[in-house]
Amino acid sequence: MASTQNLKEAAGNHSSWESLLPDFPKGPLCKYRKKASFNWKEMAVLIEGKDIIQFKNRIFSALESDPLFAHHPGEELSREKYQELTFLRCKRIFEYDFLTQQEIIENPLKIFHMVLCIGMYDWSPCIQYMLHCGSFGGTLLSTSERFADFVEQIYRMKVFGCFALTELSHGSNTKGIRTTATFDRNTQEFIINTPDFEAAKFWVGNMGKHATHAVVYAQLYTPDGQYQGLHSFLVQIRDTKTLLPIPGVMIGDVGRKIGQNGLDNGFAMFHNVRIPKENILNIAGDVTTEGKYSSSVKDVKERFSAALGSLSSGRIAITAVSMTNLKLALSIAIRFSAVRRQFGPTDDEEIPVLEYQTQQWRLLPYLAATYALDYFCKSLFENLAEFYLGLLTKQKSQRQADLGREIHALSAASKPLTSWTAQQAAQECREACGGHGYLDMNRLGEIRNDNDPNCTYEGDNNVLLQQTSNYLMSWMDCIRDKVPFESPFGTINVLQDYHHILGWKFKAISVEDCMDSSVPLAAYKWLVCYLLRESDLKLSKEKQSGRSDFEAKNNCQVYYCRSLAIAFIEQTVLQRYHDYTHDPNIPSTLQPVLKNLSALYGLWSLSKHLAVLYQGGYASGEQAGRFIQNAILELCYRLKDDAVALVDVFAPPDFILNSPIGKANGELYKNLWGEILQGSKTLNRPSWWAEFCINRPVTGRLKSKL
Numbered sequence: 120m121a122s123t124q125n126l127k128e129a130a131g132n133h134s135s136w137e138s139l140l141p142d143f144p145k146g147p148l149c150k151y152r153k154k155a156s157f158n159w160k161e162m163a164v165l166i167e168g169k170d171i172i173q174f175k176n177r178i179f180s181a182l183e184s185d186p187l188f189a190h191h192p193g194e195e196l197s198r199e200k201y202q203e204l205t206f207l208r209c210k211r212i213f214e215y216d217f218l219t220q221q222e223i224i225e226n227p228l229k230i231f232h233m234v235l236c237i238g239m240y241d242w243s244p245c246i247q248y249m250l251h252c253g254s255f256g257g258t259l260l261s262t263s264e265r266f267a268d269f270v271e272q273i274y275r276m277k278v279f280g281c282f283a284l285t286e287l288s289h290g291s292n293t294k295g296i297r298t299t300a301t302f303d304r305n306t307q308e309f310i311i312n313t314p315d316f317e318a319a320k321f322w323v324g325n326m327g328k329h330a331t332h333a334v335v336y337a338q339l340y341t342p343d344g345q346y347q348g349l350h351s352f353l354v355q356i357r358d359t360k361t362l363l364p365i366p367g368v369m370i371g372d373v374g375r376k377i378g379q380n381g382l383d384n385g386f387a388m389f390h391n392v393r394i395p396k397e398n399i400l401n402i403a404g405d406v407t408t409e410g411k412y413s414s415s416v417k418d419v420k421e422r423f424s425a426a427l428g429s430l431s432s433g434r435i436a437i438t439a440v441s442m443t444n445l446k447l448a449l450s451i452a453i454r455f456s457a458v459r460r461q462f463g464p465t466d467d468e469e470i471p472v473l474e475y476q477t478q479q480w481r482l483l484p485y486l487a488a489t490y491a492l493d494y495f496c497k498s499l500f501e502n503l504a505e506f507y508l509g510l511l512t513k514q515k516s517q518r519q520a521d522l523g524r525e526i527h528a529l530s531a532a533s534k535p536l537t538s539w540t541a542q543q544a545a546q547e548c549r550e551a552c553g554g555h556g557y558l559d560m561n562r563l564g565e566i567r568n569d570n571d572p573n574c575t576y577e578g579d580n581n582v583l584l585q586q587t588s589n590y591l592m593s594w595m596d597c598i599r600d601k602v603p604f605e606s607p608f609g610t611i612n613v614l615q616d617y618h619h620i621l622g623w624k625f626k627a628i629s630v631e632d633c634m635d636s637s638v639p640l641a642a643y644k645w646l647v648c649y650l651l652r653e654s655d656l657k658l659s660k661e662k663q664s665g666r667s668d669f670e671a672k673n674n675c676q677v678y679y680c681r682s683l684a685i686a687f688i689e690q691t692v693l694q695r696y697h698d699y700t701h702d703p704n705i706p707s708t709l710q711p712v713l714k715n716l717s718a719l720y721g722l723w724s725l726s727k728h729l730a731v732l733y734q735g736g737y738a739s740g741e742q743a744g745r746f747i748q749n750a751i752l753e754l755c756y757r758l759k760d761d762a763v764a765l766v767d768v769f770a771p772p773d774f775i776l777n778s779p780i781g782k783a784n785g786e787l788y789k790n791l792w793g794e795i796l797q798g799s800k801t802l803n804r805p806s807w808w809a810e811f812c813i814n815r816p817v818t819g820r821l822k823s824k825l
């Protein structure tokens with residue numbers, strides 16, 4: 120549903136938008152801006168609302184005016200300097216204190232807008248901040264009152280935190296974690312121990328150089344020798360006054376990475392480190408002074424879910440981080456494509472590369488995906504806020520448990536969908552900008568490399584998809600027995616009509632028929648039901664042929680459960696975006712372009728499943744596939760004149776985007792040339808000039824004499 124406030128503001132008087140969203144400088148992009156079918160300012164107000172636009176402007180201009188955030192063209196920072204700068208910038212975010220408690224309560228979505236604005240500038244300080252306040256602080260905040268005083272210290276940056284789950288030899292398999300926490304009744308302490316280097320905590324963001332405290336996951340043992348499963352503990356790892364390691368802790372940095380090098384990812388080994396009894400995060404279980412394990416959650420599996428519950432918010436955060444990378448990459452590539460000219464119908468008339476069908480087809484579906492995923496991220500965050508509120512207020516209802524399961528299933532698939540889409544888009548945008556896309560200063564390489572770990576951390580994408588398909592498969596009994604069911608956010612309610620939907624067929628009889636997202640949406644509903652049925656049948660067959668549960672599940676992933684999870688999340692994103700774009704309250708000036716985006720996202724995503732649509736009998740004959748392909752091309756064509764205005768809606772200011780070829784004035788060559796000449800060493804003779812001019816090689820001097 121469209122926000123009523125945003126609808127009112129979009130319908131309000133145009134002059135009030137002007138101060139919020141100043142016009143772009145005149146230049147080569149004006150040609151496309153004039154051709155747009157809608158007013159980009161009206162769209163921005165509809166999508167974000169004035170309050171958020173003002174809030175984002177406040178953050179962007181604070182960064183732009185602050186020398187600590189100044190860009191230094193042509194300068195290459197060492198890793199150590201970059202880590203230092205990242206920390207100083209993170210500290211500065213605390214000094215700005217952009218959000219008051221009251222603002223957060225009034226609109227929790229502002230937390231994500233704030234961190235994403237900083238991430239648009241550079242992901243390293245943003246992720247450092249999120250790890251400290253979100254993964255570390257958020258986990259303690261939602262645990263119990265016991266940590267209230269400590270949480271105060273987190274948000275005042277008196278301590279600095281990290282989240283230590285992964286070990287050198289175990290990441291995805293969290294049950295395989297080997298760090299131990301053994302309760303000592305005599306001293307009322309837990310003893311944290313790393314059995315050997317393969318069980319060292321590894322990859323932990325902030326741990327490498329500066330975190331003082333960690334949430335450490337470990338296997339809990341009570342004095343009776345009983346193993347109580349995976350739990351988390353608050354452990355001090357460095358002295359807050361000296362940043363030297365606490366006795367018994369060996370910590371270090373894992374080394375240079377493919378991206379995000381401002382962040383210090385680290386490792387740690389604990390040699391019988393003692394922590395107070397109160398430092399267990401008593402989310403699902405606790406230990407009494409006598410050393411007995413106590414838990415209100417009787418089921419071991421449920422305790423395990425609760426111990427890992429805080430990962431869902433991280434996965435949702437990463438969904439939003441990836442979607443933001445789409446915005447950055449597309450802003451650059453579309454502005455470039457609208458100005459860059461190659462070839463033309465006549466020798467003296469070259470046309471912008473955006474006019475080529477191939478360029479449109481390579482970029483515009485990602486633009487549509489950005490709009491759909493942006494809307495989805497916000498709705499998912501609202502779902503998370505509802506779940507989080509329940510956690511904070513200690514709800515123990517069945518609904519709260521169901522919310523947790525659904526949030527887990529959604530976040531475990533939305534992270535893969537969005538991070539992979541951004542990964543592919545970043546590469547496509549890089550190539551779409553030709554050689555200039557490969558220049559580091561144009562930022563597409565940085566966006567691609569910084570986005571890359573989104574596919575791995577907070578859970579490897581392929582592993583996470585199994586969680587979503589497990590959740591979907593868990594409804595099969597209800598479906599078979601025709602027992603009514605529903606989920607709190609309604610995302611699985613489509614399965615209520617499972618038997619009926621399986622009988623559906625592709626019905627469109629022309630390309631024009633396909634130009635609305637209702638067509639791909641219907642196909643997706645069928646696809647989800649079909650893949651669910653096929654996955655269930657495959658699993659039964661595997662079991663009937665004598666395979667163990669482990670083997671059977673394993674043999675059902677490719678083409679079955681994995682595809683099911685992807686189809687489900689794409690269908691969910693599309694359903695929400697379709698409902699939004701078809702809301703009768705959306706201004707008529709904006710609805711046509713929004714509907715085109717929705718249709719393009721739906722058809723383009725669906726086109727990757729064409730083989731299954733035919734295989735399962737939903738589509739037959741040549742026409743269905745042809746209609747879908749032609750509709751995609753027609754939508755790309757219809758959207759190409761809107762493309763520049765559509766990126767104007769979400770592109771951050773030039774200072775933040777920091778890409779000469781992506782600047783809002785569209786002065787592609789002037790911007791690029793200017794930036795190159797600003798490099799402090801661009802025109803210098805190399806410092807090693809004498810190696811050529813004086814120390815000439817003696818040809819063949821080192822040739823083998825054998």
Ligand SMILES: CCCCCCCCCCCCCCCCCCCCC/C=C/C(=O)SCCNC(=O)CCNC(=O)[C@H](O)C(C)(C)COP(=O)(O)OP(=O)(O)OC[C@H]1O[C@@H](n2cnc3c(N)ncnc32)[C@H](O)[C@@H]1OP(=O)(O)O
Nearest residue numbers: 227249253254257291293424427432433436527576577578
């Ligand atoms: C009012 C105000 C509201 C405001 C809200 C504000 C919110 C603020 C919070 C903001 C938070 C921001 C956070 C920012 C984070 C930014 C991060 C950016 C940087 C990232 C840095 C990276 C960090 C990391 O990588 S940390 C390490 C991550 N590691 C992993 O993710 C490991 C992956 N593996 C696993 O999670 C598991 O082992 C898994 C899922 C693969 C399961 O393995 P299994 O052994 O096969 O277990 P299984 O049998 O499948 O599961 C048993 C049972 O448990 C359920 N389960 C599992 N996980 C969860 C979960 N997270 N939630 C719920 N339930 C879960 C599973 O479904 C099973 O259930 P049943 O099927 O019912 O039996």
Ligand SMILES: Cc1cc2nc3c(=O)[nH]c(=O)nc-3n(C[C@H](O)[C@H](O)[C@H](O)COP(=O)(O)OP(=O)(O)OC[C@H]3O[C@@H](n4cnc5c(N)ncnc54)[C@H](O)[C@@H]3O)c2cc1C
Nearest residue numbers: 282283284285289290291322323324572576577578579581
């Ligand atoms: C930049 C970065 C920052 C990180 N920050 C943190 C942090 O702050 N805290 C923290 O605790 N961790 C952190 N991590 C670790 C991260 O969470 C793990 O890397 C991630 O969970 C994946 O685990 P893994 O590396 O052990 O991969 P593995 O689990 O070893 O996976 C290797 C491959 O095997 C495949 N695979 C594994 N199991 C299965 C299966 N059952 N079925 C099919 N395929 C399978 C995977 O798909 C993958 O392709 C970070 C990682 C990176 C890269």
